Amino acid sequence: MKYNVATSHPLSTMAGMEALERGGNAYDAMLASSSALVVVQPHFNGLGGDLFATIKDNGYYCINASGYAASAASIDFYSRNGYQEIPKRGSLSSFSIPGLVASWKIAAEKSTMGIGENFKRAIQFAKDGFEPSRKLVRAINRFEGGDEDFNNIYKGTDSWLVQKSLGNTLETLVTEGLDSFYNGNIADKIEADMKEKGGLITKKDLLDYKASITEPVKVNYRGYNVYTNPPVSQGLTASVWLRDLNAYDLAGMEHQEYYDTLIKTMHDAYNIRRKYVYDGVKLPENIDDMKPDNDQPGNQKSNLSDTTAYSIFDGEIEISAIQSNYMGFGSGHSIKGTGINMNNRGSYFSLDSENKNSLKPGKKTFHTLMSILASGKKDVILGTMGGDVQPQVNVQILSRVIDLGSNMPDAIAYPRFAYPASIYGDSKVYYESTLRLNHYEPVDDLNDMMGHAQGILIDSDSEAGVDPRGDGLLHYMKEKYFK
Structure with missing residues (x-):
């Protein structure tokens, strides 16, 4: 084939291929596949997660859309609250700023079609539902770390999964722009939920975040x-x-x-x-x-980290990308009314101040994600x-x-x-x-x-x-x- 898409879910692959068939480039296919994966593989990734990519496009460059620790996340905070290690689940594990949407901003600047066109399938799968894989159903049944908002979305899923609030959030990203995740209506909802559940991320943390392009x-x-x-x-x-x-x-x-x-x-x-x-x-x-x-x-x-990787080729541009919420569904902390499942990547930090991977506000943890x-x-x-x-x-x-x-x-x-x-x-x-x-x-x-x-x-x-x-x-x- 002159162009190709390989992802870990057939609906995501079809969404990416459809973008290319309609004349889009590799960045359009990336946006279509990536957004679809958020919906059809919530046990591997989500809007509250991160992304790494390696891209060939008139040269080679990488995207680092991993999050840094929120300004309130520190060794002292956890020590004062009696923790010997960072919790693996819950609102105190979800302090790594989500970077996935920021990576979409980079891709969108190089795409040829609008965000609405590229997110069309993801919104459809979220609002109308889809048939979950056996692995997803098993992951839902086994997951015990979810808060009430998480459980209301996923528990009881068997033959069909509908995520209307996630679909609405994706539509907000289309109508209000991707920046709304970090400085808008969605950011307000994240901050309000963090305050209600004892989380650490503030709107300023979101506003200050940028994904980076690296060699x-x-x-x-x-x-x-x-x-x-x-x-x-x-x-x-x-x-x-x-x-x-x-x-x-x-x-x-x-x-x-x-x-x-x-x-x-x-x-x-x-x-x-x-x-x-x-x-x-x-x-x-x-x-x-x-x-x-x-x-x-x-x-x-x-x-073992549950992530989802995908490869895209449009005949010229090559993209290897991977996105994740870290452990399974991540923190199990779901932002009320949005369908955003927060990652728990920050739990990989050490509370030993002498360790190279020790927790500090504004620091990024060692990251297992990589692309080739x-x-x-x-x-x-x-x-x-x-x-x-x-x-x-x-x-x-x-x-x-x-x-x-x-x-x-x-x-x-x-x-x-x-x-x-x-x-x-x-x-x-x-x-x-x-x-x-x-x-x-x-x-x-x-x-x-x-x-x-x-x-x-x-x-x-x-x-x-x-x-x-x-x-x-x-x-x-x-x-x-x-x-």
Whole structure:
């Protein structure tokens, strides 16, 4: 295909493809797909979440739409209120300023169609409803951290999910402009709800927020330039890992040796992650000068992050993007009357003032979100959910494409391993049983621990791959929603 969209939900993919078919560019497809994902995958992302993207458009650039801690969020505040760690759910976990809508402002400036046209499907799915996937229904039934406003929207969902208040909020963004989220009617509702529920975000915090455009981290891997997000994103982890893998002839290795080599070099990359990925870091000018931190990690278990990644190609512009509310539905704190589910990304901060990722007002936490573009004999647009294992999923798929000559669908579907270690703790290495490895821990195939990846491979044509571990391959009749 001359253009392509790969997302983790078929309705979002259809919305993005429809934007391209109507003459829109990649930014239009991004807005259509991104807004649809907010509606159809609320257990992975939302208007109260954040976004990272890597984009090829007459050069390469990244978007960092992650939030910083609200002005009232501090170690002293939590210590005075008797907390040894930041809560994972509730209004005191939802103090990271939402950045997703700010990223839409950047995309909207480069799009060719109006916001109303690009949000049309998202508003339809929200107000008229849609058939939720089994994974979404299961996530709703298992989620216990929601406040009354959250539960009124989601609890009891079985065969059809309607989110009218979310649809109304999306319509407000169309009629009053995207700025209304940070300085308008929506911002007023967020501040009022925060005051009522004991939250920390004020309208001034929202007004001061801006998404940023940054230079990518770049590494050459076997003739491919691979671009990803700089810190606070953990994308750097994949870059230094690929740097080290250049020293090995992976294509000539037997199966076990191939995976032993990937895993051995991965550990050094994750030690570098712990040393260099935090807000305010000064990176060496040359990626080759980054050396691992050999301090032994602690024992705190990683929390798998539920996110949603998507890839877009319009024939020229390439976008790899990922958005999230962090853990499942995020904080479970839903802004009254809006359908906005707030993220709980701030709970990743440490309350240890000596830690590189310690909480401070205005600071951004270490971020698991990352996106990938690679350019060489072919181009690769790639992203995955999976929290701390995202670099592993991306590197394994890239290696299968670049080293082993795989096509995109097979590279994404192929069994994987995962090392779900946070910056605070260590982990075992797990693998999907069909991979048949020695030394490591087997788990069931098509395991959510291994992430849900989406990607596009571009040669003379474009080829999309969607992960069988997620919702992207569910069968939907187009006529049911797209008329």
